[in-house]
Amino acid sequence: MNDHSSQLRTWVLIRPIIFAVILASLFSSAFAQDWIRTGTGLGVEKVRIAVPDFKAATQDPKNTDLLRVFNDTLFSDLENAGIFDVVSKSFYPLGPIGTPADVKFEGWSGPPANAAMLAFGNLGVTGSNMTVQGWLYDVKNVASPQVLGKQYGDAPTADAARLTAHKFADEIIFRLGGGIQGIAESKIVFVSSRTGKKEIWEMDYDGNNQHQVTHLGSISLSPRFSPDGSRIAFSSLTKSGWDILMYSLELDRMVAFPRFGGTNVSPAWAPDGTKIAFSSSRSGDPEIYVAEAAGTNLKRITSFKGPDVSPTWNRKTGAQIAWVSGRSGLPQIYMSEADGTNAQRFTEEGYAVSPSWSPNGQFLTFSWIRHYGPGAPGAQDIYLMDIASKQWVQLTHDGGRNDSPCWSPDGRHIVFQSNRSGTEQIWTMLADGTAQKPVTASGRNSQPNWSWK
Amino acid sequence: MKLKLKWISLILALSAVIMLSACKKKVAPPPPPPPPPPAAPTASLTANPNAIDKGQSSTLNWETSNATDVSIDGVGAVRPTGSQSVTPPESTTYTLTAKGPGGTQQATARVTVNAPPPPPTASSATEEELFSQNVKDIYFDYDKSDVRGDQQSSLQSDVAFLRQHPNIGVTVEGHCDERGSTEYNLALGDSRASAVRNALVQGGVAGDHVKTISYGKERPFCTESNEQCWQQNRRGHFVYQK
Secondary structure, eight states, X not given: OHHHHHHHHHHHHHHHHHXXXXXXXXXXXXXXXXXXXXXXXXXXXOEEEEOOOOEXXXXXXXXXXXXXXXXXXXXXXXXXXXXXXXXXXXXXXXXXXXXXGGOOHHHHHSTTTOXXXXXEEEEEEETTEEEEEEEEEETTOSSSOEEEEEEEEEOSSHHHHHHHHHHHHXXXXXXXXXXXXXXXXXXXXXXXXXXXXXXXXXXXXXXXSOEEOOOOSSBEEEEEEOTTSSEEEEEEEETTEEEEEEEETTTTEEEOOOOOSSOEEEEEEXXXXXXXXXXXXXXXXXXXXXXXXXXXXXXXXXXXXXXXXXXXXXXXXXXXXXXXXXXXXXXXXXXXXXXXXXXXXXXXXXXXXXXXXXXTSSEEEEEEESSOSTTSOOOBEEEEEETTTOOEEEOOOSSSBEEEEEEOTTSSEEEEEXXXXXXXXXXXXXXXXXXXXEOOOSSOEEEEEEOOO | OHHHHHHHHHHHHHHHHHHHHHHHTTOOOOOOOOOOOOOOOEEEEEEESSEEETTOOXXXXXXXXSOSEEEETTTEEOOSSEEEEEOOSSOEEEEEEEEETTEEEEEEEEEEEEOOOOOOXXXXXXXHHHHHHHOOOEEOOXXXXXXXXXXXXXXXXXXXXXXXXXXXXXXXXXXXXXXXXHHHHHHHHHHHHHHHHHHHHHTTOOXXXXXXXXXXXXXXXXXXXXXHHHHHHSEEEEEEEO
């Protein structure tokens, strides 16, 4: 089919750009089909890393539980990172390994493990302290193997063990992933109706530690982390209508934000944290406004009849805004300078909503019913589009409604909502569409937003 | 030795018998039993039915025994056993008093008189009923917020009713079907509610009596995934405000 070949062409053109985000591009066009069809073979030579369980360093009875949490978290962080080929534990040489003296290089660098890197260490509880020592070894460089050596101290709790594992994983990812900060310590806010009302919830990036943030008993939607992580802006149905509300994670309570009248929804933070864009119908028609972070100095930047909603800032420069407009019929993505000038339509067909700008400024991810109309399958999927060339690639293919995509801080992952499992849940994937997995399961969960770091 | 013991015990026994008989002589004879007291009266009183509407009557039934003097408050002296119809103007507690040589016994029965239903008071109830009978929701096409041709007659009757009842306040809720994003549908629902409000105001309804709110796809009327259900959810819904 004509459409199919144009999609292929598009793919061939966009492929190098996408892979540049994910890693340095070291692959041939032969991988393209495989990449789209099966989601395997990223085409990049991933670093092969072995992560044997950390060893107990003391005799304390708490060690067993804390080691289980630590080892599970470290292993899944490195698997989730998307830049490693984590060696199956069944290939590991026998015998525990807790310190550099335990490392037998041939066992790790030779078959069947064939590891390039080895992350190992020990954890020990002494009284009210938990001490973790971790090393990263280049096992093929026997003369000078140490890439990283870290020591962490914290309270002997499961939460502290999990956090320490995230920190060590992020150190490894930073060293081996081209100097990009890992996401193991990042958070996701989202909307959950598991209490019977839609409230704002927060969790670790991997779905652990889910907890309720707001208790408003109304309908709260569209949570957005401020770039410094200190606040969550969201919209909520109050006595006066839909208002932008502000929650301080530092004070652990709501803080004041002005009410503007009309329907005020979909807040978005500028990357420097000084401004907020949102949709307001205070003048009668839903338009995009930009205000200072405190809600002052409100300026309208759109003026066409029809809904304008869901703004997102260029996360690298803060100089442009993309948003959704129904001014021409079915909703499409539009883009303009941050002051509203030079507005241009970005998508040309179908039903396109929920844009999210990538951290490097090059891509938009959004939700698209690309072939909308009678007889069309009408699947709603997550797409990635290169802003300069407007070439796109489809990231989800597995049915259901997929919406509300949002980038991880490292630009390697995307979180989104999907009802493919029967109920609306939060899913994560690598930015090439692979490794899709749900991170929530309880109640209905939607509108995820990833922290900025 | 044995003989001597026998004699001592015989003497002791004899002297005990003499002493006992001397004591018995001093006890007085018992008094005659008193005559039995007169039996206490018994009484029972029932009302059937025990709840009536105003103007209806109820029948009192009573039984007494061992009574010489029986009366019921509000009725007067009555026979020891009997029945009588009463028509109390309001809820009344009837007390039967039975007196006899053995004392007094009372029994009570209450007849509740239900007040007639109050006349329809608040005119708001009728107004609200009229509102729900006359004011029709406005339905929209997919992704559209303009009032389509086949909804104009509903709109005209809404305008007419609201102009005839200028005291009624109304909230127009904008609703959408489940397709599309949460945020876009909130904006679309806002546009639908505004479109209905603008049409009402253009028709002459006072603008300050018409509020709008968007529910997007948050509160659907129907939860199935088919066009019939989606059409139900794409609407401007009128809500009566007191």
